[in-house]
């Protein structure tokens with residue numbers, strides 16, 4: 314929660330992220346796809362040391378398994394994600410109901426996924442990949458065609474560039490970093506930047522200073538004033554960007570004073586890890602999406618393609634299930650363009666979002682037939698109509714205790730019907 318709230322800080326946005334035209338697509342779209350894909354994916358989560366022992370990790374494998382730089386570079390030279398299919402990835406996002414994509418242009422290992430001119434540590438110059446291909450250009454083309462916004466993750470922390478770790482040469486690193494960001498803007502026109510690694514660059518000598526974050530944000534806004542930028546552009550609590558980034562968690566209440574986005578993995582890993590089969594259930598993920606929407610946030614759900622660029626089948630299955638839920642009976646109305654309900658307390662049986670004069674209660678635990686769902690109100694609420702989306706069942710609404718009882722007519726609603734729409738008396 315602290316990461317989302319961020320504390321008092323500075324926003325160098327050109328306008329107010331809560332209301333600006335610039336962020337309107339982001340506030341409307343609500344649900345995005347994170348993609349962690351890089352040189353680490355080539356190891357698929359396991360590094361075999363010279364002595365034959367195996368060390369497991371995912372996108373942190375270089376550091377956590379203490380892989381010598383030369384060995385890491387050697388394995389990256391065989392990276393050939395020939396089967397990465399941007400069209401299929403974008404389609405998977407679209408079918409899942411995800412409306413924007415955030416792709417790791419550069420993770421902590423410093424390896425860039427586009428042909429940067431700043432060094433040769435990139436997918437064009439240091440791989441076995443087809444030199445004519447450019448994954449970011451492919452993603453951009455397909456995203457544009459599908460009406461999906463494309464943004465880039467970029468790690469400030471760099472384990473590979475020797476200039477990063479030396480205070481004397483850090484300015485040189487920074488210059489290259491600025492040049493890389495300009496390349497990204499000029500070549501692929503991203504809608505969003507998602508920075509990372511500012512939190513612990515190379516402790517205890519953390520060179521990413523208060524001033525660096527502010528400068529970077531200003532630089533980016535000069536490159537393109539329409540950019541949406543996350544808060545990890547600078548030290549947390551100092552530079553806020555446009556939105557907070559709680560990670561692998563959902564704040565337990567709406568976050569005051571900042572747009573926010575929960576990012577989350579489908580299993581326990583960001584990058585591909587063959588050993589990680591700890592997949593979240595589709596039901597859990599839908600509930601997470603509802604909880605995030607009910608608390609006013611965005612949800613950025615991650616996939617990690619394998620070394621050939623293929624998206625794991627369990628990821629695709631879960632994304633497809635989420636898309637089906639969103640398309641069923643207009644249930645997506647409870648997510649897209651919604652905000653925290655505000656008028657009611659979050660019930661134990663689900664979550665409630667608001668869009669104009671409608672409240673959407675996503676129900677995850679139905680009571681027995683004829684039994685009510687209780688909704689505690691925190692402000693006067695005048696309901697003019699209530700129904701279960703999809704099943705056509707009416708819902709009786711009656712004052713009870715500290716709020717309202719909602720009682721669906723007839724037997725328990727069909728399992729696929731899980732949103733109650735409450736129409737409110739229009740505000741004058």
Ligand code: FHN
Pocket residue numbers: 372373509510560576583
């Ligand atoms: O260290 C990274 C991690 O690998 C991953 O990229 C996540 C995604 O939000 N961010 C960092 C941890 O905060």
